[in-house]
Amino acid sequence: MATKVPINDPMIDPRTGEYAVIAPGHNFKSVTQKIAGLVLTSNTPLGWFFGLLVAGGVATLVVISVTWLFLKGVGIWGVTMPGAWGFAIINFVWWIGIGHAGTLISAILLLFKQTWRNSINRFAEAMTIFAVVCAGMFPLIHVGRPWLGYWLFPYPNTMNVWPQWRSPLAWDVFAVSTYATISVVFWYIGMIPDFGTLRDRAQMPLAKYFYGILSLGWRGSTRHWIRYETASLLLAGLSTPLVLSVHTVISFDFAVAALAGWHTTIFPPYFVAGAVYSGFAMVLTLAIPIRKFYHMEDLVTLRHLDNMAKVMLATGSIVAYGYGMEVFMSWYSASHWEFFMMWNRMFGPMWWGYWMLILTNIAIPLTTLWSRKLRVNVGYLFVLSFIVNIGMWFERFVIVVTSLYREYLPSSWGTYVATKWDYMLFIGTWGLFTCLFLLFVRFLPMIPMSEIRMMLPQTKITRRGPDAETVIEETT
Amino acid sequence: MPRKEGIYGLLAEFNTPSELVHATEAAQAAGYRRMECYTPYPVEEAATALNFHKNRVPLVCLLGGLMGVTTAFLMQTWIAVWAYPLNIAGRPLFSWPAFIIPAYEWTILFSGLAAGFGMIALNGLPQLYHPLFNAPNFRNGATTDKFFLCLEAADPQFSPSGTRSFLEQFHAVSVVEVDH
Numbered sequence: 001m002a003t004k005v006p007i008n009d010p011m012i013d014p015r016t017g018e019y020a021v022i023a024p025g026h027n028f029k030s031v032t033q034k035i036a037g038l039v040l041t042s043n044t045p046l047g048w049f050f051g052l053l054v055a056g057g058v059a060t061l062v063v064i065s066v067t068w069l070f071l072k073g074v075g076i077w078g079v080t081m082p083g084a085w086g087f088a089i090i091n092f093v094w095w096i097g098i099g100h101a102g103t104l105i106s107a108i109l110l111l112f113k114q115t116w117r118n119s120i121n122r123f124a125e126a127m128t129i130f131a132v133v134c135a136g137m138f139p140l141i142h143v144g145r146p147w148l149g150y151w152l153f154p155y156p157n158t159m160n161v162w163p164q165w166r167s168p169l170a171w172d173v174f175a176v177s178t179y180a181t182i183s184v185v186f187w188y189i190g191m192i193p194d195f196g197t198l199r200d201r202a203q204m205p206l207a208k209y210f211y212g213i214l215s216l217g218w219r220g221s222t223r224h225w226i227r228y229e230t231a232s233l234l235l236a237g238l239s240t241p242l243v244l245s246v247h248t249v250i251s252f253d254f255a256v257a258a259l260a261g262w263h264t265t266i267f268p269p270y271f272v273a274g275a276v277y278s279g280f281a282m283v284l285t286l287a288i289p290i291r292k293f294y295h296m297e298d299l300v301t302l303r304h305l306d307n308m309a310k311v312m313l314a315t316g317s318i319v320a321y322g323y324g325m326e327v328f329m330s331w332y333s334a335s336h337w338e339f340f341m342m343w344n345r346m347f348g349p350m351w352w353g354y355w356m357l358i359l360t361n362i363a364i365p366l367t368t369l370w371s372r373k374l375r376v377n378v379g380y381l382f383v384l385s386f387i388v389n390i391g392m393w394f395e396r397f398v399i400v401v402t403s404l405y406r407e408y409l410p411s412s413w414g415t416y417v418a419t420k421w422d423y424m425l426f427i428g429t430w431g432l433f434t435c436l437f438l439l440f441v442r443f444l445p446m447i448p449m450s451e452i453r454m455m456l457p458q459t460k461i462t463r464r465g466p467d468a469e470t471v472i473e474e475t476t
Numbered sequence: 477m478p479r480k481e482g483i484y485g486l487l488a489e490f491n492t493p494s495e496l497v498h499a500t501e502a503a504q505a506a507g508y509r510r511m512e513c514y515t516p517y518p519v520e521e522a523a524t525a526l527n528f529h530k531n532r533v534p535l536v537c538l539l540g541g542l543m544g545v546t547t548a549f550l551m552q553t554w555i556a557v558w559a560y561p562l563n564i565a566g567r568p569l570f571s572w573p574a575f576i577i578p579a580y581e582w583t584i585l586f587s588g589l590a591a592g593f594g595m596i597a598l599n600g601l602p603q604l605y606h607p608l609f610n611a612p613n614f615r616n617g618a619t620t621d622k623f624f625l626c627l628e629a630a631d632p633q634f635s636p637s638g639t640r641s642f643l644e645q646f647h648a649v650s651v652v653e654v655d656h
Contacts, residue, residue, distance in 0.1 A: 028516060028621030154555060162560040165552045166567060166574040174548075174581040182588040189592050197516070197619040216602035219609070220618045223528050224599045225518035230533040231595035235588055238537075242584045249577060453517040453621075461521045462494045 019306060019376070021116045022455055023298030031299070031452045035194075035445055036201050038294055044442065047293060052438050058431025065425040066141060074144055076421045083405045083416035088142035090396040091426050093250055094278070095135035095433075096176065097271075097392065099183070100243050101279020102128030104311075106186060107239035110232070116307055118451035119299045123290070123441070124283050125187045130436040131282070132180045134429040139172070168252040175249035182242055186235045192218050193228070194445040247272045254399065260341040261403035264329065270322030277315040277361075278392035280308050284385035288378055290441065299447055302376045309375040312365065312388065319395075320362045337408060345402045349415065353398045360391030480656040484607035485510075485628035486639050488648035489617065493519050496623035499646040500525035503627060506642065510631035514608070514624040516617075533595050540590020541583045548582035549575055611654045626654065 012019060069076060079086040102124040109117040140149045152173045154163050163170045196218035198211040218224070251267035284305065291300040330342035345354045365388055368374050375381070406413045440446065453459070490496045493515065500513055500522055513522040523529070552575040556562070561569050596602070608614050608626065618624055627639050636653065643651045
């Protein structure tokens with residue numbers, strides 16, 4: 001073992017001048033013990049129970065507000081004419097956008113051979129799935145008659161009624177359900193070898209049984225590994241266009257409508273970039289406390305935080321370009337509806353929403369993230385991750401509300417005021433998300449052990465001879 | 477299937493991936509064919525040593541994708557044109573550009589499921605029992621930090637004593653006999 005590196009000491013790799021991805025001194029056994037130990041330990045940290053209690057308490061808000069919603073109908077929300085879309089769609093887009101960073105990390109960065117992603121890959125994927133759970137709830141409960149939600153799917157029925165394929169809302173069903181399914185499959189497939197490790201290291205019979213079944217009998221055979229790696233690459237290759245298409249389709253929900261502020265071609269790329277932007281912010285929100293709480297600073301290093309901040313800087317700049325282009329087009333289109341929409345966003349009754357969005361999404365992050373010092377300042381990044389997610393929520397608020405409440409006919413103008421049920425449900429989903437995440441870090445391997453092993457220096461194969469004959473001679 | 481009896485193979489344990497790869501290459505050179513390496517993470521060199529280059533996961537994935545795109549596109553066409561024709565703003569019933577989007581999603585859905593479950597099926601999983609789990613040292617290391625080479629008894633060259641002395645020359649930590 002090399003000398004122990006103090007926690008949070010800048011672990012600079014002398015060859016590259018970059019922070020190390022894994023602290024020096026780790027070997028196959030130590031990473032396995034460290035990660036598997038968190039799951040297999042019989043001493044659950046008290047803080048975990050406390051977290052689950054708080055998050056569970058917040059999550060009951062979902063139960064309460066959804067029960068009341070089902071009893072009374074969507075009238076308890078602030079949605080009405082002209083603001084027929086409110087918190088439900090804002091929260092849906094916000095949550096699903098958060099999920100996108102998980103897929104980006106697990107798929108796109110895998111294709112680009114960014115091995116630093118290996119440590120944050122698993123919990124970013126978990127974040128995706130739980131975010132999709134929170135997101136998926138909103139379209140289902142906002143339909144008014146949620147017990148008929150299955151009508152969204154094409155299935156043979158006695159009414160002879162089928163979905164309408166020219167509607168973006170039908171596309172949405174396909175995009176989001178595919179996204180949820182493929183994310184779960186990718187996540188599970190990624191965990192199979194780690195379940196094998198947990199099965200082999202578990203002491204309790206129940207744990208052996210549980211992880212044994214989940215591992216499907218994985219034994220690390222080389223032929224299995226090669227097929228496994230092929231399947232992972234294929235899934236990554238498939239998830240990449242998928243993740244781009246999901247937020248594109250969601251942006252079609254807006255862009256296909258003939259409403260000023262929605263009907264623009266810039267929506268798909270700018271929605272995808274915004275999704276990744278907020279998703280990376282959420283990864284930071286989760287990674288920073290977890291690495292502290294579970295002492296994971298040697299596996300989730302400052303290099304990871306620095307890189308994630310760089311991705312945020314890049315995607316944030318794309319988002320800023322999107323905002324700029326929206327303003328430019330509202331003037332350049334020479335359409336006075338577009339011009340009024342933008343004026344109304346900036347200086348109308350809801351001006352605070354727009355400037356809040358500019359402040360939290362553009363002004364604060366895109367000026368500070370250029371500094372390397374701030375990019376590796378854990379406390380700053382933690383605060384910033386909240387700021388960006390607030391900003392991204394306001395982005396969706398501005399898009400949904402300000403285009404709707406003052407559309408073409410001044411006689412139909414109104415306003416949008418969210419009710420306490422809107423807020424309760426939204427806050428409740430944070431609790432639900434946190435609950436699911438806490439269960440994940442307790443019962444599933446939060447860092448992929450097999451992928452971390454691949455990054456260790458011990459994996460290097462030393463060649464001894466040009467062909468097998470010499471190998472035998474040398475070894476005998 | 478009748479219960480198999482006797483020796484499944486000889487299992488050599490190594491501390492490093494290099495030793496495993498050298499032993500595998502040597503076993504191939506010595507004419508052994510029925511063998512398998514077991515490693516805690518994918519070791520590509522071991523696959524090269526085993527001459528295992530191609531697998532059929534991509535083919536399964538492609539078939540899944542083709543099935544997905546055809547299913548979704550034909551389903552939408554049938555619904556929109558024959559089963560439930562609707563006049564939406566005067567657009568043609570066969571408005572195929574709109575159908576591309578669900579078809580695209582199902583291409584990914586079917587090919588992704590085919591790749592994932594196809595990989596599991598081609599690997600013969602789930603298989604909760606395997607003779608190797610009988611080896612005392614296998615579960616302790618194969619998924620953690622040890623590298624195993626198993627020369628199987630089904631190989632015509634295999635002989636319990638000859639194969640054992642062959643394996644022992646590679647500085648294996650241990651060579652154990654694995655029963656069915």
